[in-house]
Amino acid sequence: MQNIRNFSIIAHIDHGKSTLADRMIQLCQQVSDRDFQDQLLDNMDIERERGITIKSQTICLPYTSKDGKKYILNLVDTPGHVDFSYEVSRALSSCEGALLLVDAAQGVEAQTLANLYLAMENNLEIIPVINKIDLPSADPEGVALQIEEDLGLDGALIQQCSAKTGLGVENILEAIVKYIPPPVGDKNAPLQALIFDANYDPFRGTIISVKIINGTVKAGNTIKFMSNNSEYRVEEVGLFRVKRKAVKTLSAGEVGYLLAGVKTVSDTRPGDTITLADNPSAEALEGFKEVQQVVFSSIYPISTDDYEALTTALEKLQLNDAALIFEKDTSAALGFGFRCGFLGLLHLEVIQERLEREFDISLILTVPSVKYNFYLKDTTMLEVDNPAYFPDPMQIDRVEEPYIKATILIPDKYMGALMTLCMERRGDNTNYHYPMPGRIEFTCELPLAEVIYDFYDKLKSITQGYGSFDYELYDYRKSDLVKLDILVNGEIVDALSQLAHRDNARARGLRACERLKEEIPRQMFKIAIQAAIGGTIVARTNISALRKDVTAKCYGGDISRKRKLLEKQKAGKKRMKTVGNVDIPQKAFLAVLKSE
Numbered sequence: 001m002q003n004i005r006n007f008s009i010i011a012h013i014d015h016g017k018s019t020l021a022d023r024m025i026q027l028c029q030q031v032s033d034r035d036f037q038d039q040l041l042d043n044m045d046i047e048r049e050r051g052i053t054i055k056s057q058t059i060c061l062p063y064t065s066k067d068g069k070k071y072i073l074n075l076v077d078t079p080g081h082v083d084f085s086y087e088v089s090r091a092l093s094s095c096e097g098a099l100l101l102v103d104a105a106q107g108v109e110a111q112t113l114a115n116l117y118l119a120m121e122n123n124l125e126i127i128p129v130i131n132k133i134d135l136p137s138a139d140p141e142g143v144a145l146q147i148e149e150d151l152g153l154d155g156a157l158i159q160q161c162s163a164k165t166g167l168g169v170e171n172i173l174e175a176i177v178k179y180i181p182p183p184v185g186d187k188n189a190p191l192q193a194l195i196f197d198a199n200y201d202p203f204r205g206t207i208i209s210v211k212i213i214n215g216t217v218k219a220g221n222t223i224k225f226m227s228n229n230s231e232y233r234v235e236e237v238g239l240f241r242v243k244r245k246a247v248k249t250l251s252a253g254e255v256g257y258l259l260a261g262v263k264t265v266s267d268t269r270p271g272d273t274i275t276l277a278d279n280p281s282a283e284a285l286e287g288f289k290e291v292q293q294v295v296f297s298s299i300y301p302i303s304t305d306d307y308e309a310l311t312t313a314l315e316k317l318q319l320n321d322a323a324l325i326f327e328k329d330t331s332a333a334l335g336f337g338f339r340c341g342f343l344g345l346l347h348l349e350v351i352q353e354r355l356e357r358e359f360d361i362s363l364i365l366t367v368p369s370v371k372y373n374f375y376l377k378d379t380t381m382l383e384v385d386n387p388a389y390f391p392d393p394m395q396i397d398r399v400e401e402p403y404i405k406a407t408i409l410i411p412d413k414y415m416g417a418l419m420t421l422c423m424e425r426r427g428d429n430t431n432y433h434y435p436m437p438g439r440i441e442f443t444c445e446l447p448l449a450e451v452i453y454d455f456y457d458k459l460k461s462i463t464q465g466y467g468s469f470d471y472e473l474y475d476y477r478k479s480d481l482v483k484l485d486i487l488v489n490g491e492i493v494d495a496l497s498q499l500a501h502r503d504n505a506r507a508r509g510l511r512a513c514e515r516l517k518e519e520i521p522r523q524m525f526k527i528a529i530q531a532a533i534g535g536t537i538v539a540r541t542n543i544s545a546l547r548k549d550v551t552a553k554c555y556g557g558d559i560s561r562k563r564k565l566l567e568k569q570k571a572g573k574k575r576m577k578t579v580g581n582v583d584i585p586q587k588a589f590l591a592v593l594k595s596e
Contacts, residue, residue: 001187001253005180006074006211008091010119011101012109012468013080016131018053020101020163020172021077027169028061028073031242053079054350056091056197058209058255060239065177073176074240074255080111081346086291086323089118090270094196094211094255097125097180099172100153104130104138104160107439108146110409110470116151125180128153129172134162142436150435185252190281191215191223193250193258193274200316204235206262207244209255210274213285216251222277223260226284230267231277232260270322291323293341294402294473295348295452296385298329298366298495299355300337306361307336313359314338317351324351329386334364334495339386342368345452367498367592370448373400373476387497390483393534400476401501402448403428408459410467412440417462425450426501445474449501484509484538486592487530488516489582496592506531509539512592517541519588525573527582545573 009017025031061073076091078084092098098119102108119126128147130140140160148155159175161168197209217223221234236259238246250256262268271287301310318324324347329339342348348368355361371385375397382391410418412434422430422444432442446455451471459467484505486496496516500508509531516529524546531539550565 001185002182003069003071004074004182004253005071005097005176006076006095006183006253006255007097007099007176007180008076008078008088008095008119008124009099009101010078010088010092010115011080011131012103012106012111012115013052015080015101015103015106015109015112016163017077017080017101020099020129020131020161020169021059021075023163023166023169024061024073024075024173025059025242027166027173028063030059030061052081053077054084054087056087058091058094058197058240060241060245060255063173063177065174069177071177072254073173076255078115080115081344084323084343084347085111085114085118086343087321088115089122090196090322092119092122092124093194094209095122095124096183097127097176099176100126100128100151101131102128102143102147104132104140104143105135107139107143108150108409108435109468110407111468113151113407114470126153127157127159127172127175127179129159129161131161131163133160134165134167146436183253185212185214187214187216187252189214189252190279191217191221191274191276192281192285193217194285194287195268195270195272195274197270198268198319200319204259204261206260206268206319208258208260208262208268208274209240210250210258211255212250212252214252214281215276216249217258217274217276218249223258223274224277224280225267225269226273226275226281227269228267230264232262235259235261268319291343293323293325293343294370294404294448295342295344295368296339296371297342297348297368298331298334298337298339298386299326299352300331300334300364300366300495302362302364304335309359310338310355310361310363313355313361314340316359317354321351323347331366331388331495341385345456364495366495368452369499370402370452372402372479372481372499375400384499387483387499388494390499399479399481401479401481403445403474403477404448404451404471405474406444406446406451406469406471408442408444408467408469409435410440410442410463412438414463414467415440415442418442418459418467421455421458421462422446425455426503446471447477447479447501448473449499482533484512485532486512486516487528487532488520488584489527493584502533505533506538509533513539513541515591516584516588517543519591520582520584522546523582 011017056076056078058076063071063073078088078091130143133140144158147153159172192213193210199207201207219234224231236246237250238244239256273284275281301307314326323343325341326338329337369385371383374382374384376395377397426447428445430444432440435441480502482502482505484498484500485492513529526545527543529541530537550569551562554562
């Protein structure tokens with residue numbers, strides 16, 4: 001165990017975590033030049049296309065230090081985006097140390113701080129690394145000062161490297177061996193293995209990622225999950241190399257995988273403890289704290305035949321991504337589906353894309369919303385995240401909506417634009433300080449409902465990409481909330497209903513009506529698209545009817561002949577409007593979502 005080092009790479013998004021992992025894998029000669037590709041550990045198409053890490057990935061690297069000692073380095077590459085911080089917290093529980101990467105050109109950002117606090121909560125040894133020192137705009141000395149003053153880390157530990165060129169990466173490996181402590185545990189104690197991740201393989205069942213805290217496990221053992229007491233026989237244990245590598249045993253301090261033919265997806269829960277059935281551990285390990293979903297949206301299959309496939313797909317995705325929650329939901333317009341909870345809008349986008357690509361299911365999503373607290377006059381309290389469950393307005397005493405505390409780091413020249421953006425989004429209690437010359441740390445309390453749509457995109461636009469954003473749930477506050485209904489041809493479309501603040505409801509309704517007008521095809525009769533709050537119409541637009549020229553056959557003659565034909569046509573269109581149905585295409589639903 002003295003020769004094992006378990007560590008994680010943490011940083012703000014796009015500071016070079018996956019590139020550094022690539023260089024380490026090459027230095028430890030785990031992949032030939034012919035088989036190498038950039039972002040080697042990012043094995044999803046979406047990760048490669050977007051250039052972000054979504055899923056934490058583990059790899060075991062054999063390393064010989066400069067003094068000739070052989071070590072096993074278990075590296076976990078983590079995501080950087082705020083929506084995937086739960087992945088980071090789970091990855092850190094399998095480590096004794098962490099490399100905190102900071103971009104030499106951009107310095108300490110919001111998510112750098114958030115990830116540092118996560119690592120401190122887990123009592124990890126932290127090695128600060130300044131990356132991208134080869135850039136023309138790099139300022140390693142200034143960033144080193146930030147790390148010492150803002151983060152309070154030891155300046156003597158700071159390593160400098162360029163993950164792109166490989167400069168300084170070997171020094172980082174030496175620092176890992178020198179400063180990160182080996183794992184502690186007892187090989188001879190009863191087995192305690194912490195599940196920190198899982199993947200689903202259609203041929204082998206669930207691949208369970210574990211860190212062995214105490215004891216040993218090998219193929220042939222009967223293991224027990226301590227949360228539900230289900231038992232399985234171990235088929236294979238192994239280490240994560242570039243490809244999985246089976247070994248005879250996994251013992252205390254090691255990070256690896258277990259295959260035990262687990263086909264029931266719900267049995268495997270990240271945070272659960274595995275022990276041996278014939279020599280069980282007396283107590284389970286402390287798991288992870290429950291994650292807080294903040295964005296809610298309903299997902300429906302376009303074809304009702306895909307409902308069963310969607311159920312299976314969500315179960316398998318939940319195994320892969322423990323932050324996703326879902327429950328059954330129905331809609332008059334869209335049929336059966338699921339109400340899902342996400343950690344943010346990027347998380348929602350990624351889940352939608354993965355369902356469509358990996359499981360080949362076409363989907364419709366409803367407008368994202370957050371969870372509100374409704375206090376009724378009979379003193380009961382309802383939690384509502386779905387407009388369908390909006391209570392009778394006459395029964396409501398007051399409504400409370402969730403607020404977040406946002407921490408935003410920006411260059412000081414964008415201060416005015418940021419203040420304007422926060423005021424537009426009903427920001428409150430704004431204050432700021434200068435962590436270093438030229439940079440402002442800005443804190444603001446904002447309603448979560450104003451942030452989940454396009455706040456992050458707007459922030460990036462007004463700060464030309466230099467703004468970084470992190471948030472935590474703060475409290476619930478009184479709000480004037482209304483239910484905004486969208487009516488097409490006089491009928492409410494429940495999938496387009498949304499909960500909105502009264503001040504923003506009309507603008508949001510107008511935008512939805514305009515988008516629907518562009519997407520719904522014209523019919524033989526006039527279609528009215530309206531937005532309503534209760535019985536009051538707050539916005540309206542019309543789709544004009546397709547018209548046949550019924551007077552074309554009239555040459556000259558009395559005007560009353562033409563008028564008679566037009567009146568007849570008008571009566572026909574009126575009759576058609578009362579019986580006609582308007583089919584709303586899928587892209588119209590998506591257009592209303594994107595209008596935010």
